[in-house]
Amino acid sequence: MAGHVVFVCVANRVRSPFAEFLFTDAIAKSGENITVSSAGYVPQVLKDKLTGYNISIPEPFFNRPMSELTRAALLEKDVTVPNGWRSKELSPEILREADLIFTAISMQKEALSSRYTEFRNKIFNISDLSEKNDYPFLEDFSIIPLDENFWHYCEEDPEYVSKTLKTWEEILISAFPKIIKELSLGSEEKDKALT
Secondary structure, three states: OEEEEEEEEOOOOOHHHHHHHHHHHHHHHHOOEEEEEEEEOOOHHHHHHHHHOOOOOOOOOOOOOOOHHHHHHHHOOOOOOOOOOOOOEOOHHHHHHOOEEEEOOHHHHHHHHHHOHHHHHHEEEHHHHOOOOOOOOOOOHHHOOOOOOHHHHHHHOHHHHHHHHHHHHHHHHHHHHHHHHHHHHHHHHHHHHHO
């Protein structure tokens, strides 16, 4: 089985790169021929919410290094990240080349599925394939400071990032077998189309 999986969060500095490297490590140990990458995507509904709170999106928002807290969390699991790794924005090319796309938050799945209808069948919210349903991060605005500290808190606050990554890891572990199953089903469909 072969395939390419893309994990998507907002800034591509905490959750999606953590998933990219953790999942890549798990795949290497499983012997499957699957590649993994990650990207960031800010849906308009989130932009509008932030604008309502007078929170601007930092410039530049992409092409930044991974959060040091995320890098440290991966290193604790003996997973290293290349020094030159930089965040990137989700693009139509990335969507086209992916076999499966997993968003961190539901508003991303909804926005991407509406905007890119041709890719709708391969876009999932990670909770669609996980047994864990208590993932409030960046959906529940009551736990995040809605002021100029917003982005720093989401990406650099040790307590928040640690809690985010712990829950995110549990979700990924729960979803891992289902992701593999989805990829194998996709491979079967491709094989049928070629015969």
